[in-house]
Amino acid sequence: MYVCVCKAVTEREVHQAIRGGARSLRDLRSDLGIIEECGRCAGCARQCLRDAEAHASDASHPLHYAPPNLMLSEAV
Numbered sequence: 001m002y003v004c005v006c007k008a009v010t011e012r013e014v015h016q017a018i019r020g021g022a023r024s025l026r027d028l029r030s031d032l033g034i035i036e037e038c039g040r041c042a043g044c045a046r047q048c049l050r051d052a053e054a055h056a057s058d059a060s061h062p063l064h065y066a067p068p069n070l071m072l073s074e075a076v
């Protein structure tokens with residue numbers, strides 16, 4: 001599924017960026033170029049970050065890849 005239609009960035013690529021260390025919308029924008037055009041992808045990208053945070057301590061969950069101290073920043 002596409003998260004950012006303007007930049008053709010998929011949910012998989014967003015999760016890869018989070019695994020690679022992205023911790024905020026600003027990080028995702030810097031890493032992937034999302035949220036630079038229309039901005040409609042911000043909500044979905046934020047949800048990806050929240051999912052990562054929610055599953056950060058659940059080692060059995062497929063989204064487990066974030067450190068337990070993951071902190072989300074709302075700053076863009």
Ligand code: FES
Pocket residue numbers: 003004005006007034035036037038039040041042
């Ligand atoms: S959908 Fe991401 S900037 Fe337009």
